[in-house]
Amino acid sequence: MYQKMYQRPAGIQTRPSSSLGEKNALPSIRKIQERISSSSWRRIGGFPTVILVISGLVIGFLMGYDQSAKNDSLPELDKIMVDTNSGIIRYGPGRTPLELLGIVRKTRQTLTQTLQEEYGDYAGLLMNGANLGTVFPMSEGSKLRYQRRIVQKLLQKQLEPEKTVTFTWVTAGDVRASGFGNYPDHSYTSVLERTVTDAFQAVGIQFVAKNRAVYSAATGPTMALCMEKIYGLDIDVLSWDFSLSDGEVDYRAGLWSTRAVMHPSRPLLMMLDASDTNRWKNFFSVEGKIGVASLDVRQLASQDMPDSTRITHPEQLPKALQYLQCNGSIEGHHNCNEESVHNICNDEKGEICRGNKFFDNENCEMVQYQSDWNCGWKEHRLKGRLFGLLLIHLLQDALLDLDRAMNEISHLPVEKRHQLIASLYNQLDDQDKFVMSNSSPSPDVLGPYGNDLLDLAVPLLQRKAACFVPGSVLYRRKLGAKAIENSASCEKLAFPNDDAIASVKEELDPILVDLQAQGTVFLVACVEICLADKCVKAFESIGSKELFDDHVLITVDSLPAISFKKIDSCFFLQGVDGVSLWNMKGDKFRISVQAKGKEATLKLNSLFALST
Numbered sequence: 001m002y003q004k005m006y007q008r009p010a011g012i013q014t015r016p017s018s019s020l021g022e023k024n025a026l027p028s029i030r031k032i033q034e035r036i037s038s039s040s041w042r043r044i045g046g047f048p049t050v051i052l053v054i055s056g057l058v059i060g061f062l063m064g065y066d067q068s069a070k071n072d073s074l075p076e077l078d079k080i081m082v083d084t085n086s087g088i089i090r091y092g093p094g095r096t097p098l099e100l101l102g103i104v105r106k107t108r109q110t111l112t113q114t115l116q117e118e119y120g121d122y123a124g125l126l127m128n129g130a131n132l133g134t135v136f137p138m139s140e141g142s143k144l145r146y147q148r149r150i151v152q153k154l155l156q157k158q159l160e161p162e163k164t165v166t167f168t169w170v171t172a173g174d175v176r177a178s179g180f181g182n183y184p185d186h187s188y189t190s191v192l193e194r195t196v197t198d199a200f201q202a203v204g205i206q207f208v209a210k211n212r213a214v215y216s217a218a219t220g221p222t223m224a225l226c227m228e229k230i231y232g233l234d235i236d237v238l239s240w241d242f243s244l245s246d247g248e249v250d251y252r253a254g255l256w257s258t259r260a261v262m263h264p265s266r267p268l269l270m271m272l273d274a275s276d277t278n279r280w281k282n283f284f285s286v287e288g289k290i291g292v293a294s295l296d297v298r299q300l301a302s303q304d305m306p307d308s309t310r311i312t313h314p315e316q317l318p319k320a321l322q323y324l325q326c327n328g329s330i331e332g333h334h335n336c337n338e339e340s341v342h343n344i345c346n347d348e349k350g351e352i353c354r355g356n357k358f359f360d361n362e363n364c365e366m367v368q369y370q371s372d373w374n375c376g377w378k379e380h381r382l383k384g385r386l387f388g389l390l391l392i393h394l395l396q397d398a399l400l401d402l403d404r405a406m407n408e409i410s411h412l413p414v415e416k417r418h419q420l421i422a423s424l425y426n427q428l429d430d431q432d433k434f435v436m437s438n439s440s441p442s443p444d445v446l447g448p449y450g451n452d453l454l455d456l457a458v459p460l461l462q463r464k465a466a467c468f469v470p471g472s473v474l475y476r477r478k479l480g481a482k483a484i485e486n487s488a489s490c491e492k493l494a495f496p497n498d499d500a501i502a503s504v505k506e507e508l509d510p511i512l513v514d515l516q517a518q519g520t521v522f523l524v525a526c527v528e529i530c531l532a533d534k535c536v537k538a539f540e541s542i543g544s545k546e547l548f549d550d551h552v553l554i555t556v557d558s559l560p561a562i563s564f565k566k567i568d569s570c571f572f573l574q575g576v577d578g579v580s581l582w583n584m585k586g587d588k589f590r591i592s593v594q595a596k597g598k599e600a601t602l603k604l605n606s607l608f609a610l611s612t
Helices: 029-036 039-043 049-062 084-091 097-127 128-133 140-159 188-202 221-225 227-231 249-258 278-286 297-304 376-407 414-437 442-451 453-462 487-492 531-538 544-551
Strands: 164-172 205-211 237-241 267-272 292-295 333-335 345-346 466-467 511-515 521-533 550-557 559-567 572-573 587-593 600-611
Touching: 039 544, 097 188, 097 297, 097 376, 128 297, 128 376, 128 544, 140 164, 140 267, 140 292, 140 376, 140 414, 164 188, 164 227, 188 205, 221 227, 221 249, 221 550, 221 600, 227 453, 237 600, 249 267, 249 278, 249 442, 249 453, 267 278, 278 292, 292 376, 297 376, 297 442, 376 414, 376 442, 376 487, 453 600, 466 511, 511 600, 521 544, 521 559, 521 587, 544 550, 544 559, 550 572, 587 600
Parallel strands: 164 205, 164 237, 237 267, 267 292
Antiparallel strands: 333 345, 466 600, 511 587, 521 572, 521 600, 550 559, 550 587, 559 572
């Protein structure tokens, strides 16, 4: 099963990588040493790797290493996992990786039962390693980086048992990723967290999943350059799910992944998109510097899941599969090139799936987002379960990897082994950082703006950004928190309504921002304008000259500023004297953003200062 798990589907190109079934396919200490040329390793002996791999597989997988059969004092699983912190303190440091693997496998028994209740006889399709390899295209190098991160967390807990160790997943995306139209706990981020919590808790790691998807957000400059502000500092996996808002604007995914490499926590990346898109190719341009994977759920559904239009009694299917797929299309929709419907078109035979994708609800906030292009609860659940199963597979692989590494240096005390292995993995991280710092991203990731911004490519792609992001971007509305008695009033709501846009200001009420930066910087304002009756449709990005001449007034420390270059709806500012580099007069910039004219409504997405 594990040998097939990470193979790419046919037609996806990547550099050659070894199969998990081959000798030394998982990184052993010996292989790590070869990669980092550590001279200290030459003084350390080890056992034959192949024997250890085989013994690990036999004990950990075929027998499950059920230590409770040998030791009556081992608590039951539910007692082990009462508290994440105390569990590993009481049992972790004295447990071998294979013993922990046995406990993790016990948590899978409960998960298997849950999946069987949700998916019936089809549950095995989700748990099958070969199917996971189909829906999660991942090179061997990226798979090892995912695995390395988990091993480092395991070692951190072993070396510092009193410390809370977290593994944090952050979902970045647009309205489809957020789960709008569904109950908050039905989003795939919430489902993912419920799927993996027990398995990670069993080894003393607290799994945290954060939904940072933003309504109508695209990946372009604000989301790419202000990641620390929007997504936080502690991230292990950062997912991309902007296919709806990005549409056919392919370059943004490459800009986003390029900036993600610079994040202080160097998160692993996960993309939700089909592997035959240009967005996918641009996103994966960072592979080799960081771990990158993607989920294409339609690969699994179209081939293996039941189709409600092709069976006699779809109502007899488990609820999670009932009307999930119609005529080969998930929830009765397929991707298309129709921008008016957000590139999500209705399948002519998919009406019954579309009519059953959401739970009926009288909550006005939920109803207004139950649109054709937003995902229903069944698609969210499938994605969340698949993400969780992948991470559990990787956790099991990480425990096997740690067991083999520990046995290769078994003549050392346990703590010394932990320290040595942690040091070697940290050196691999340093190698990735070295590669990143000594390679310049291509201006191609700036798409159609690349030529015009050639002299600004280094600040945009490689320099730190000090950001101000208004509450409308950072704030995710909790659907279901507020009910409206008369659901008929939903149809009267403007879209977007004032409740969704927190940064709307009138002409005489400017947005005042204090922005701190260091040294000489470029200042960038990301603004959009809504003109008169167009507010009910969308905000618009218009040309620099028209925007600054007729609709927007920006001052920096009371000095008027105009735009000299732009990328998407973000404008590089310069003074009226033509100077484009700014220095703070005091300890901060005082920036004012104001709409001109009573017919215009201004939306400020972000302000940021880019180091030179």
